[in-house]
Amino acid sequence: MPDNNFAERSEEQVSGAKVIAQALKTQDVEYIFGIVGIPVTEIAIAAQQLGIKYIGMRNEQAACYAASAIGYLTGRPLLVIGGSSERNQETMGAFQEFPQVEACRLYTKFSARPSSIEAIPFVIEKAVRSSIYGRPGACYVDIPADFVNLQVNVNSIKYMERCMSPPISMAETSAVCTAASVIRNAKQPLLIIGKGAAYAHAEESIKKLVEQYKLPFLPTPMGKGVVPDNHPCCVGAARSRALQFADVIVLFGARLNWILHFGLPPRYQPDVKFIQVDICAEELGNNVKPAVTLLGNINAVTKQLLEELDKTPWQYPPESKWWKTLREKMKSNEAASKELASKKSLPMNYYTVFYHVQEQLPRDCFVVSEGANTMDIGRTVLQNYRPRHRLDAGTFGTMGVGLGFAIAAAMVAKDRSPGQRVICVEGDSAFGFSGMEVETICRYNLPIILLIVNNNGIYQGFDTDTWKEMLKFRGATAVVPPMCLLPNSHYEQVMTAFGGKGYFVQTPEELQKSLRQSLADTTKPSLINIMIEPQATRKAQDFHWLTRSNM
Ligand SMILES: Cc1ncc(C[n+]2csc(CCOP(=O)(O)OP(=O)(O)O)c2C)c(N)n1
Numbered sequence: 318m319p320d321n322n323f324a325e326r327s328e329e330q331v332s333g334a335k336v337i338a339q340a341l342k343t344q345d346v347e348y349i350f351g352i353v354g355i356p357v358t359e360i361a362i363a364a365q366q367l368g369i370k371y372i373g374m375r376n377e378q379a380a381c382y383a384a385s386a387i388g389y390l391t392g393r394p395l396l397v398i399g400g401s402s403e404r405n406q407e408t409m410g411a412f413q414e415f416p417q418v419e420a421c422r423l424y425t426k427f428s429a430r431p432s433s434i435e436a437i438p439f440v441i442e443k444a445v446r447s448s449i450y451g452r453p454g455a456c457y458v459d460i461p462a463d464f465v466n467l468q469v470n471v472n473s474i475k476y477m478e479r480c481m482s483p484p485i486s487m488a489e490t491s492a493v494c495t496a497a498s499v500i501r502n503a504k505q506p507l508l509i510i511g512k513g514a515a516y517a518h519a520e521e522s523i524k525k526l527v528e529q530y531k532l533p534f535l536p537t538p539m540g541k542g543v544v545p546d547n548h549p550c551c552v553g554a555a556r557s558r559a560l561q562f563a564d565v566i567v568l569f570g571a572r573l574n575w576i577l578h579f580g581l582p583p584r585y586q587p588d589v590k591f592i593q594v595d596i597c598a599e600e601l602g603n604n605v606k607p608a609v610t611l612l613g614n615i616n617a618v619t620k621q622l623l624e625e626l627d628k629t630p631w632q633y634p635p636e637s638k639w640w641k642t643l644r645e646k647m648k649s650n651e652a653a654s655k656e657l658a659s660k661k662s663l664p665m666n667y668y669t670v671f672y673h674v675q676e677q678l679p680r681d682c683f684v685v686s687e688g689a690n691t692m693d694i695g696r697t698v699l700q701n702y703r704p705r706h707r708l709d710a711g712t713f714g715t716m717g718v719g720l721g722f723a724i725a726a727a728m729v730a731k732d733r734s735p736g737q738r739v740i741c742v743e744g745d746s747a748f749g750f751s752g753m754e755v756e757t758i759c760r761y762n763l764p765i766i767l768l769i770v771n772n773n774g775i776y777q778g779f780d781t782d783t784w785k786e787m788l789k790f791r792g793a794t795a796v797v798p799p800m801c802l803l804p805n806s807h808y809e810q811v812m813t814a815f816g817g818k819g820y821f822v823q824t825p826e827e828l829q830k831s832l833r834q835s836l837a838d839t840t841k842p843s844l845i846n847i848m849i850e851p852q853a854t855r856k857a858q859d860f861h862w863l864t865r866s867n868m
């Protein structure tokens with residue numbers, strides 16, 4: 318809030334930049350990720366002066382990815398603030414003139430340009446509130462260039478109070494009763510724990526539900542860790558089997574989108590009963606007709622369910638045929654992965670790499686990942702033990718998110734639990750999308766270990782010899798398969814270029830050693846470039862659509 322003495326002197330002027338910074342501060346904005354240019358620089362400086370942490374990125378996309386991860390990790394907003402051209406040049410072809418407010422409207426929950434400097438605090442409060450109430454999402458605030466340095470009388474600015482935390486909504490009592498009875502009568506129940514459950518901090522109540530009633534559960538990619546992956550009720554290793562034969566599925570903040578095969582046969586029983594728990598009403602009934610819908614805050618609704626189920630003593634029998642089937646399938650799947658992991662042939666395959674990484678992964682670390690095979694296989698082997706500690710390309714499968722996510726996680730780690738590490742597992746192609754953020758990582762000396770799983774390409778590549786042979790033919794653009802990247806690229810040199818530690822590894826022993834050294838060295842970020850068999854793939858899948866994310 319503005320200093321009272323300062324405010325009393327009516328001739329006192331304040332710049333638009335300072336008003337923006339103060340409005341953000343008042344709304345508890347803790348981090349700004351950005352790139353400055355004239356005149357946006359003034360806003361970043363004003364924010365720093367108020368104690369907001371400013372992280373200068375190398376690309377706006379990466380800055381947005383980082384800010385979105387901060388929103389997910391801290392529960393506070395993703396606000397995009399864009400500088401736009403001066404108002405008095407609008408429609409004249411001003412420098413960088415573009416209809417930004419209209420362009421953002423499609424993709425945000427709220428998109429607006431304040432009509433005056435005096436309106437800035439109001440618009441920022443509304444943007445912050447819209448971004449965190451209901452299903453969270455990004456909001457856009459447009460700042461014309463002439464606002465930034467314009468001076469106004471301090472007394473004309475009224476700051477809004479910090480918006481209240483989102484109100485907690487609960488499901489209808491009758492729906493909770495029905496849901497409890499459907500769960501009690503299930504023969505082959507399954508809980509699916511989604512990112513929404515993680516965002517709602519529902520870990521305690523969901524763990525209680527799992528443990529008290531001995532229910533099998535499956536996490537979605539970012540639902541991993543809400544209940545630890547090594548929990549005896551986790552059936553992640555029998556995912557296909559669990560989805561295919563469950564007769565009752567409770568979805569906690571998980572959408573029935575492509576990741577969950579739309580909830581449709583043949584991946585599910587045609588008569589499977591879905592119980593959807595979600596904060597977003599528009600999500601309920603998508604693709605399937607649910608048996609019960611529980612609209613509300615996932616943590617609150619889970620507590621309602623617990624209370625209802627508690628009324629009559631009941632437990633899903635741990636010796637049921639369903640549990641036996643799931644356990645057997647998990648065993649055989651785990652054995653198949655282990656066999657691949659233990660292969661001694663060089664170059665290494667994905668499973669060997671992840672097996673060794675998993676062995677040294679600190680329990681409390683953040684795991685960030687992107688790539689196709691790299692992300693999909695890594696997700697099955699690398700375990701999460703804490704909620705909100707896995708960030709990956711998820712629903713959109715957008716390559717390029719990894720380094721921004723890792724930077725955000727590292728900021729949270731640094732500020733809230735010093736000593737905690739971020740392990741960022743990148744495909745070689747995925748890394749290329751935001752590779753220059755390594756400089757950002759080094760500039761702020763962030764506790765990040767980057768692992769590049771390098772197969773010389775997108776899904777697959779060629780070895781050096783094949784590559785040379787191929788180039789003997791005609792021009793490269795005519796013959797080089799579109800998935801190929803330059804073989805044997807020394808990505809670790811991107812890290813050493815900025816003062817971090819770089820490793821180039823080709824064997825399990827080199828991988829183990831470099832991991833040990835990177836984890837032991839808390840003074841610098843590191844990058845381990847792990848060469849694998851360029852034609853390595855994932856183990857045979859029961860269903861071709863399991864590899865959908867490769868598209
Ligand atoms: C922004 C964006 N561009 C392109 C794609 C298409 N795509 C899917 S996965 C992928 C990269 C996969 O290669 P890599 O990261 O090396 O992982 P690998 O499968 O080789 O382990 C690409 C480019 C995408 N998902 N997102």
Ligand SMILES: [Mg+2]
Pocket residue numbers: 744745746770771772773774775776777
């Ligand atoms: Mg690759």
